[in-house]
Amino acid sequence: MHSTIGIGVLGAGTVGGTLVARLVDEHAAIAAKTGLDLRVKRVAVRDLDKPRDFTVTDGVLTDDRMSVIDDPDIDLVVELMGGRDLAGDLVLAALEAGKPVVTANKELVASRGPELIAAAERSGVAFLFEAAVGGGIPIIRPLSETLAGEPVERVLGIVNGTTNFILTRMAEDNADYGDALAEAQELGYAEPDPTADVSGADAAAKAAILASLAFGTWVGLDDVYHEGIDSLSPVDMAFAADFGYAVKLIGIAERIGEGVSARVHPVMIPLNHPLASIRGATNAIFIEGPSVGELLFSGPGAGGAPTATAVLGDIIDAARETLAGAQVAPRIRFSPGDQIPFGDVPTKWYMRLEVDDRPGVLAQIAGAFGNAGVSIKSVWQEGEGSEALLLIVTHSARESAQREAVRYLREVDALRNVASVIRVESEEA
């Protein structure tokens, strides 16, 4: 005895195509395991003439997106189009029509989450987005359900596989950024226009979602400071390794005092930290809480097949709620909370300075830091004369003070260039 759920899919790219194929091919296996008869009724695509590697045996392909929402045979809508405007309006329409929605769209959730969650709550239907962060890694449900009673302190995530692939190549093969990016593009890990990935914008949307769920305080996409990897050099990765660190692009969500902070930037992280050994396109999310200690989740962060698995898990969950005739929500409830501006966040900086090696230079440089109220943890000189490098690691200070130190530094005559800056995450102050 199976219960039929009609499914409408908006968008049939990599994830959508894989999902539809699996819903058709694995129909019997899913029914045996879950008791659900999941039927794809409509798949909305932009261009009906494009060749597809799936067939909708029991439904129709359409270019009329609203028909997916209006079709009375469709009980559940899956949004895999991407983007925040059109996709968001369709999702909103579906929720307002009383249809549960499953999406993998991180940008949509991170920008219009509260509006869509509220609409779902008003209609008493599910709005699920396990696939929006970490691809196939279960992280949304663990964070919002299993850890609902844990006052999570910090979430660190390698949540963009493209940049982690590039950084792994740079660290292990001494490749420069451009070559590593070109290789990632050849292998299909990076888009022809890689901006969203390498700028940290993709990771920022995921960090916003992780922070919102971890702390129960809404953090929107535009609230997340982000900085990309395109200015990183293999030279700094080699120095980092000498000092016992790996360089990773990390989304950080943390409680600071009574407030919360979410940001994305390259981080020097100790080699013995579990995130330091996450290689290639793999994603990983590290959660710290006072009771639960340290949890690590890792797996494939992108790709059609893993992402479709996460979407499918949400579909099954939403279908069960639909059949039970109840929303077991609010799954997510946001309380007001302060967001700490990035300038007020305590950070530690690694800096590579190109200097003229002459008497008194170090005193002037130390003075610049001192004027900004930043204390220096270590100084390391490489080379001599006009080829000299100073590698400086600071103690923890407000981000704005670190930036002020750089302004003072630029006034030092012997300083030729602030060649690079990478923030450091470590246990010490």
Place this chain on the structure above:
Amino acid sequence: MHSTIGIGVLGAGTVGGTLVARLVDEHAAIAAKTGLDLRVKRVAVRDLDKPRDFTVTDGVLTDDRMSVIDDPDIDLVVELMGGRDLAGDLVLAALEAGKPVVTANKELVASRGPELIAAAERSGVAFLFEAAVGGGIPIIRPLSETLAGEPVERVLGIVNGTTNFILTRMAEDNADYGDALAEAQELGYAEPDPTADVSGADAAAKAAILASLAFGTWVGLDDVYHEGIDSLSPVDMAFAADFGYAVKLIGIAERIGEGVSARVHPVMIPLNHPLASIRGATNAIFIEGPSVGELLFSGPGAGGAPTATAVLGDIIDAARETLAGAQVAPRIRFSPGDQIPFGDVPTKWYMRLEVDDRPGVLAQIAGAFGNAGVSIKSVWQEGEGSEALLLIVTHSARESAQREAVRYLREVDALRNVASVIRVESEEA
């Protein structure tokens, strides 16, 4: 606006005490995050006179366990007594009375799961047990919900922290089993009677649950072959490391052809496998599926605080269902499936043989393997004369054939002792 849920707790040991203290201390924070007013109404203990480090501000301590089930103010029962008989009867009574149950009792779930799941389904209430496997690591919900649409192929778990602590000490400090166990007992990682942990019985209950959820075929506690760590020697751990392996006690759940197998035994696992680097009392679960690839979950596998976090997540989930007036189950549905007897499971063996090193010995030993139809992958000789050791690794063969090879081996004159046997997990056949 909060919705009140009365909670009754059966058992107030380490986990129960921590849970009750958190429900009281973090009442306001949980209410803000979840909208739930969770109130502990009754805590049933064996001995009322024992001192406690929590107080039940709004409820009563009782030694009448049935009063927890009968109290009309109690909407949800938490079972933290342990054991399968009395605990199981109380859980069954609660479910039959229409009260959702949350438990951390792996033995109960692994032995009476289908009976209790069926009772929960009849009453339309939740029966949740996230804390039964992996302590604070979210694994039950990811496996049964997020991965509900994934045809999982294999689950490998380090699911017993005591034994992993002991094995880490043996591997890293060359400690022998007895000393490492004594240290684990001193540090509170091992019980005064460590049998359940070191025999693999505890891990077997967890492997049964993982297999049941991963494959949707019921595997009971008594169906799981288990073998402990008490016969392992640091000598073998050192040889394993030389060959590129770590020795871990691993619960294995895998599909074999059309059937499933669940078992627990020491395993030599390649050093580059993610489970090889799981140290100390940490637990980790590694999941392989055709779409999702490889997922790793790690964290604290035991202890009052992490386990209480998992129990609390289930309480919040069950409370939401109660308030929604619906069971969004069946979360778990079992189909008939064949269990492969351990003798038919393909395994690879490492063996340390004490032999007299004289001409023709190797031919006789090779003959013994050949007679059993087992082929040898590698032979390594250590020492000479009457001190000689042969380290043999076989190719994959049925477990029963490997055992038959040992019987033939024992007939070889020059063989003085089969000093140890450890199964090998690797990608090669």
